[in-house]
Amino acid sequence: MTGSPFGGTARWAERLAPLPHRHVLTLPAAPSAVRTARQTAERALTEWGIGLTHPVVGPALLILCELVANGVRHAARPSGELTVIYASGGDCLVLAVHDRDPRVPTLYGPAVGAGGLATVMELTHGLGGTAVVRADADGAGKGIWITLPL
16 A cells, blocks of 8 residues: 555554554455455454444444445545554444545535445444544645444
């Protein structure tokens, strides 16, 4: 991947330092990435002691699948790959998807429209979570970060 995901490895690693559980996955921007990202999340959550029946897990997996699918749809041409970050602490779950498409989506307001990002935002807010887009330092990519309370 050209450039550093999430504005530089040091920046995102610093943000996640307080969270004891972290996993990073780089995938080709292909349809199979959605399934792989979900299966990896399920394994990581189980290893971290977060049961798949936890009320946040089902919506979190849907959010993750929507973000990865959007990355596949929009970022396959610029870099050919996506980076997915999973992290958890005692009271929160963080999911982030990074791609090298320079277009930054709108997460709030009427510009969100219907479909994938609207679903992501509805689920995130319904769970009391937050969503943030962080542009890469070089402006050639971005990450969408979702934080959900556990």
